[in-house]
Amino acid sequence: MQKDFNKTQIDMFIEKCKQHNLKITPQRIAIHGAVVQSRNHPAADEIFKIVKEKFPNISFDTVNRTLLTFSQIGILKIIESFRGARRFDPNLENHHHLHCINCGKIIDFNNENYDRLEVPRNIQQKFTVLNKRVILSGICKECHKTK
Amino acid sequence: MQKDFNKTQIDMFIEKCKQHNLKITPQRIAIHGAVVQSRNHPAADEIFKIVKEKFPNISFDTVNRTLLTFSQIGILKIIESFRGARRFDPNLENHHHLHCINCGKIIDFNNENYDRLEVPRNIQQKFTVLNKRVILSGICKECHKTK
DNA sequence: CTTTTTGCAAAGCGTTTGCATTGAA
DNA sequence: TTCAATGCAAACGCTTTGCAAAAAG
Numbered sequence: 001m002q003k004d005f006n007k008t009q010i011d012m013f014i015e016k017c018k019q020h021n022l023k024i025t026p027q028r029i030a031i032h033g034a035v036v037q038s039r040n041h042p043a044a045d046e047i048f049k050i051v052k053e054k055f056p057n058i059s060f061d062t063v064n065r066t067l068l069t070f071s072q073i074g075i076l077k078i079i080e081s082f083r084g085a086r087r088f089d090p091n092l093e094n095h096h097h098l099h100c101i102n103c104g105k106i107i108d109f110n111n112e113n114y115d116r117l118e119v120p121r122n123i124q125q126k127f128t129v130l131n132k133r134v135i136l137s138g139i140c141k142e143c144h145k146t147k
Numbered sequence: 148m149q150k151d152f153n154k155t156q157i158d159m160f161i162e163k164c165k166q167h168n169l170k171i172t173p174q175r176i177a178i179h180g181a182v183v184q185s186r187n188h189p190a191a192d193e194i195f196k197i198v199k200e201k202f203p204n205i206s207f208d209t210v211n212r213t214l215l216t217f218s219q220i221g222i223l224k225i226i227e228s229f230r231g232a233r234r235f236d237p238n239l240e241n242h243h244h245l246h247c248i249n250c251g252k253i254i255d256f257n258n259e260n261y262d263r264l265e266v267p268r269n270i271q272q273k274f275t276v277l278n279k280r281v282i283l284s285g286i287c288k289e290c291h292k293t294k
Numbered sequence: 295c296t297t298t299t300t301g302c303a304a305a306g307c308g309t310t311t312g313c314a315t316t317g318a319a
Numbered sequence: 320t321t322c323a324a325t326g327c328a329a330a331c332g333c334t335t336t337g338c339a340a341a342a343a344g
Contacts, residue, residue, distance in 0.1 A: 023318050023323060036237045041253050043232035045308085059326045064309075066324090067235050077236045079244075079253065080278070081229040085190035085333060088214050089224045090183045097226075098274050106188050106226065107274070111267055119283060120258055127245050127254070130285040131227070136266060138277040170298060170343045192333085206301045211334075213299095232308055 009036055013075065020073045030054055031066045032075065041079055080137055082106060096133050100140040107140070156183055160222065167220045177201055178213045179222065188226055227284055229253060243280050247287040254287070 013032045017024055034050040035042070044064040051058055071078045084104065096114050098107040114134045123129070160179045164171055181197040182189070191211040198205055218225045231251065243261050245254040261281045270276070 021323090025318070025324065027325075035235060038235075038237060041234040041236050043234050043308090045232065047235070057326080061310090061327075062325055071235065074239070075237075077239060079229060079234040079236050080280075081233070082226060083228075083233070085192065086228070086230070087188040087190050087226040088182060088185075088194070088218065089188050089226050090185060090222075092221070092224060098270065098276075100274075101277070108188075109267070109270060113267075114264070117261070117264075117281065120256070120260075123245065123256060123283065126288050127247075127283070128286045128291065129245075129283045130248070132281065132283055133227075134264065134279065134281050136270065136274070136276045136279055139275045141273050144275065168298090172299065172343070174300075190333090204301080208302075208335090209300055 016073055016075055022069065022073070027051070027055060027058055027062055028066055030058075031063055032070070035067070035070070035076055080135075094131075094133070097135050098140070099135055099137040100143055101137050102139055102143040105140055163220055163222060169216065169220070174198070174202060174205055174209055175213055177205075178210055179217070182214070182217070182223055227282070241278075241280070244282050245287070246282055246284040247290055248284050249286055249290040252287055 010029070010032070013029075014024055017028070022028070030051045031047060034047050038047070044067055045060065047067065048058070048060045048063040051063060067076070068078075070076050080099070080101070082099065082104070087106065089108075091108060093110075094115055095108045095110050098109060099105075100107075111134070115132075117132050117134070119129050119132070157176070157179070160176075161171055164175070169175070177198045178194060181194050185194070191214055192207065194214065195205070195207045195210040198210060214223070215225075217223050227246070227248070229246065229251070234253065236255075238255060240257075241262055242255045242257050245256060246252075247254075258281070262279075264279050264281070266276050266279070
């Protein structure tokens, strides 16, 4: 079994596309290039701006759809967040969340071990932590049943 | 010093409003009532629907603005989330996030202790955890400087 | 009477959709 | 030649803004 030692990033990208029957278009190559070089967790429009320098005709839409496609085939991740409308919580106590990635439900839970988590020393120096919380994401019981 | 033992929720609400020079309007009372009774971390439009039964003329806008006001005076919390556009992350390894609540920046960090967090027994039974992550929110160094 | 608050309407931002055209395989 | 990908435009969902009218203190 051949190892992937000397695969370049672009070769791995092409391989992933082939695995998923995605065509290798110049746009996809450019978007991939922009995103793997990015820092700071770019949003689609930042990638759009970068790619547009090489492909002035590219549409925002293609960039956005391509990024979503890439996340589906495991080339990048979407930063998990509770999307949709802002939610309010009358529970003022510190608590943690279960997040069902299927139905979007957020379930509170309390856990003293999690409350006691220590902030790493090197982070204390560069960031003032006001709140600590743990998010466990996955599939809730109800969504399991209906699958 | 008198303790708040027998304050009802509505009295505490009125007190908080007075502390912050907010007028006690029937709309605010109704919105407060709906939100403290809520479960499931409602979004503004769910509260809107509930309050509209009593106040058919209320606008979505009032509900939304009132909820934001309430979060500012500590009556409820906004479920912290990375708002704005969806962000992409080319870093596929498990990692955790610092989230600056002032500028919105997301900074990755790695921490083996956090990776090793155990999922509580009672949660394992009702939820399939696919991903664990810790979010430390607060103020980043740059935002500290400019304050 | 003064100052907030409300309701409304429009604008804004990001996302999603449908469709005709283009281009990779 | 075929089918997927692209570019465009419109629609959509949620949030924010400005302003005149109404209401609280």
